[in-house]
Amino acid sequence: MNLGVPRRTIPPAAVAIGTSAGGLEALSTILPSLPPEFPLPILVVIHLSPHKDSLMAELLQAKCDLRVKEAEDKEPIVRGTVYFAPPDYHLLVEDDYRLSLSSEEAVNYSRPSVDVLFESAADAYGAGLIGVVLTGANQDGAAGLRKVQAEGGLALVQAPQSAYAPGMPEAALAACPSARVLPLGEIAGFLQEVACS
Amino acid sequence: MSDKTEELEIRLLLEAIYQQFHYDFRGYSFASLRRRLRHALRRFDCSNYSQLQDQVLHDSAVLPELLSFLTVQVSELFRDPSYFKAIREQVIPYLRTYPSLKVWVAGCSAGEELYSLVILFREEGLEQRTIFYATDINPKALERAQAGVYELDRMQQFTENHRLAGGKSSLSDYYSTGYGAAVFDKSLRQRVVISDHSLVTDSVFAEVQLISCRNVLIYFDRELQNRAIGLFKDALDRQGFLGLGSKESLRFTSSAADFTEFARESRIYQKRVN
Numbered sequence: 001m002n003l004g005v006p007r008r009t010i011p012p013a014a015v016a017i018g019t020s021a022g023g024l025e026a027l028s029t030i031l032p033s034l035p036p037e038f039p040l041p042i043l044v045v046i047h048l049s050p051h052k053d054s055l056m057a058e059l060l061q062a063k064c065d066l067r068v069k070e071a072e073d074k075e076p077i078v079r080g081t082v083y084f085a086p087p088d089y090h091l092l093v094e095d096d097y098r099l100s101l102s103s104e105e106a107v108n109y110s111r112p113s114v115d116v117l118f119e120s121a122a123d124a125y126g127a128g129l130i131g132v133v134l135t136g137a138n139q140d141g142a143a144g145l146r147k148v149q150a151e152g153g154l155a156l157v158q159a160p161q162s163a164y165a166p167g168m169p170e171a172a173l174a175a176c177p178s179a180r181v182l183p184l185g186e187i188a189g190f191l192q193e194v195a196c197s
Numbered sequence: 198m199s200d201k202t203e204e205l206e207i208r209l210l211l212e213a214i215y216q217q218f219h220y221d222f223r224g225y226s227f228a229s230l231r232r233r234l235r236h237a238l239r240r241f242d243c244s245n246y247s248q249l250q251d252q253v254l255h256d257s258a259v260l261p262e263l264l265s266f267l268t269v270q271v272s273e274l275f276r277d278p279s280y281f282k283a284i285r286e287q288v289i290p291y292l293r294t295y296p297s298l299k300v301w302v303a304g305c306s307a308g309e310e311l312y313s314l315v316i317l318f319r320e321e322g323l324e325q326r327t328i329f330y331a332t333d334i335n336p337k338a339l340e341r342a343q344a345g346v347y348e349l350d351r352m353q354q355f356t357e358n359h360r361l362a363g364g365k366s367s368l369s370d371y372y373s374t375g376y377g378a379a380v381f382d383k384s385l386r387q388r389v390v391i392s393d394h395s396l397v398t399d400s401v402f403a404e405v406q407l408i409s410c411r412n413v414l415i416y417f418d419r420e421l422q423n424r425a426i427g428l429f430k431d432a433l434d435r436q437g438f439l440g441l442g443s444k445e446s447l448r449f450t451s452s453a454a455d456f457t458e459f460a461r462e463s464r465i466y467q468k469r470v471n
Contacts, residue, residue, distance in 0.1 A: 073415045074226075074422070074449045086444050089415075092228040095204075101444050102229045103412045104269050120228040123200060151200075 010152065012195055013128030014077070014093075015040050016121045018114025018144065020047040020136030022164025024056065026184055027134070028063060031082060033188035036065040040130075040195050042082040043071070043099075043121060045091060045112045047136070057084045073101045085112035092120035108140035114168075118144025127152030130194060132187065133179075134158045136168030142175035154194065155179035158187065206246035207234060213250050214267075218260055220334060221397045222267050224421035230267065237266040261337060268335045269416060272309040273354055274347075274368075276411070277443045278361035281317060283463035284407075285363050288438050289321050292406060298327040299405040301432065303396060303425075304413030305331035308342030312371075313362075314409060315385045320365040324388055330403060332394035343391050345372075345381035352379050396425040401432040408433060412442035419449060426452040430468060439466040 019026055023046040031042070048054055054070065061068040064082070071083040077097045085091035090102040090112050100120075107113035118131050118141065131148035133141045135158060149155045155176045160166035162183040173179060182190055207230070211222045222230065234246065241259065243249040253259045275281050292298055300318075302311045311331040318324040333339050347355070352368070359368045372379040394402065396413070408429050414422050429439050430452055439456065441464040447453045456466040 072448070073445060074419050089444055090229075092226075092232070094226065094228050094418075100226045100228050101415045102226075102269070103271055103415070103442070104229065104233070105271055116232065119232065123228065123231070126200070 010127035012040060012130055012154070012197070013125045014121060015042045015130045015132060015191060015195075016118055016148075017042060017044045017132045017134060018118065018136070018141040018168070019045075019134035020110075020138060020140065020165065020168055022135035023047070024059070025164065026158065027060060029184055030188045030191070031060055031066060031068070032063040034064070034066055034192060036080065038066060038080055038192065038195060041077045041079050042066070043077075043085075043091065043093065043117060044082060045085045045114045045117045047110050047112070047138075047140070048087045054084065054087045057082075071099045071101065073099065075099045085117065087112075090116040092116060093124040094120075095124050097124060108138060110138070110140045114141035115144035119147045122147045122151040122153055125151075125153065129153035130156060130191065132156045132158075132191075133169055133172035134184075135163035135165050137165040138167060139171040141168055142171040145172045145179065146175045149176050149179070156187065156190070157181050159183045203231070203246070206250075207231060210234075210246045210250045210253070213254060214260070214263075217254060219398065220260075220264070220267070221395065224397060224418050225267075226416050226418055229269075229416060233266045233269075237263060240266070264335050265337060268306075268333075268338070269412075270306040270335070270338055272306055272412070273351070273358060274309050275313045275355065275358035275362045275364075276309065278358045280411070280440065280443065280463045280465075281313060281362035283460040283465055284314075284440065285317055285321065287460050288407065288465060289317075289323065291436075291438070292323060293321075295406060296326065298323065298407070299403055300327055300329045300407045300409070301403070301405045302329065302331040303394075303408060303410040303429070305333050305342050305391070306335075306338045307347075308345060308391075309347075310409055310411060311342060311389065311391075312345060312381055312385060313359075315389065316359070316364075316366075316368070316371055317362070319385075327388055329389045330405070331389060331391045334393065334395045336393065339391055339393060343386070345383075345385065346378050347381075349374060349377050349379055396428060397421060401428055403432065404434050405432050405437060406434050407438045407440070409440045411440065412445070414445050415442065422449075423451045426450050430455050433468045435468070436470060437468045439468070440464065441466070
């Protein structure tokens with residue numbers, strides 16, 4: 001709760017992205033469009049098969065100017081870096097801006113879960129958080145995005161008609177009707193604009 | 198409830214639990230603990246943590262159930278088969294050279310990691326010269342570890358994990374079924390000591406050759422991680438082994454220099470000779 005502090009005066013501090021089916025393609029559109037001097041850290045949860053070791057960070061690093069890596073437990077969060085939740089672990093943000101991993105139960109049948117990332121990131125960053133829900137076929141991220149808004153953060157949802165799987169954006173919009181809606185191609189530009197505002 | 202008030206109330210609750218019951222969660226990773234405590238609030242029908250504190254201090258039935266929210270008990274037999282394969286193929290050849298062995302499963306929860314190691318040691322012919330210590334802080338988890346009973350619908354996953362871990366026998370040799378449950382053979386506990394022990398407040402109790410502590414340290418803050426790894430270092434024999442969870446490492450801890458990376462991908466470390 002920001003008592004007496006106008007929300008818009010809080011500068012953006014971090015971006016959290018949640019996605020599922022079609023997510024690799026969507027992230028391959030957004031992340032390579034961001035310049036190496038992008039001033040915020042980006043935290044990503046993408047649903048993957050839990051028994052495969054993820055090559056996601058390596059795949060995207062090859063296409064991106066930003067540094068891309070798999071998140072490690074208790075790692076300090078650094079701006080201009082993209083952190084992926086490892087498969088089969090939840091990713092959380094501590095209040096001292098370190099990352100934590102957790103092997104707790106799946107949430108929304110998902111581990112990592114977008115809700116778990118968004119809720120802890122909203123607790124840590126408050127109004128400085130930008131939460132982004134992209135393509136996906138389930139409901140994960142909807143409750144988390146509502147929490148992002150409740151803490152004064154910015155909610156952004158990929159336009160369902162531009163999504164490979166519209167279910168996750170639709171669920172997020174049902175939970176957060178006032179969220180900003182953008183087609184996939186405009187999300188990187190918007191993030192860049194907000195981050196540098 | 199504002200975030201600041203919530204954090205204050207949680208810290209007070211943890212302090213009360215520590216003062217009254219000597220369970221110390223004050224150095225646990227806060228983000229995940231807060232998440233689990235929010236669930237506990239709903240479960241105990243409290244609107245804030247001060248009410249929960251009132252319940253836990255005055256109703257003795259509350260703490261045992263609350264402990265199940267404060268600790269995480271999610272595991273599988275042979276979880277991450279490649280870890281157990283590395284133990285079998287790379288660590289066991291070293292351990293074979295010892296006439297007697299001690300193994301410590303720290304944070305054993307309901308015993309999945311313990312039974313995995315006992316079965317592996319039996320398959321490798323080392324069980325009879327080994328004592329296994331399995332410790333946890335949660336009495337309910339220790340009871341479950343002692344019972345060795347798991348839901349039947351988990352056995353398919355366990356069996357597949359065991360096979361991928363290089364299992365030399367059939368997992369079904371070690372359990373019988375009934376009433377929707379798999380009951381592990383009590384002979385697996387012949388060489389096992391199950392006991393209450395806290396990595397936060399207790400000290401070293403034995404000299405051991407292998408410590409397996411998987412997905413426990415991620416719930417600790419860095420200071421507590423350093424304490425636990427210090428305990429492991431002191432408990433390990435010369436050139437003893439430490440196995441961690443697949444996403445845990447010694448990298449951000451103060452004891453990194455005391456260990457070498459023995460099987461890097463499997464997160465198995467070996468204590469350095471000084």
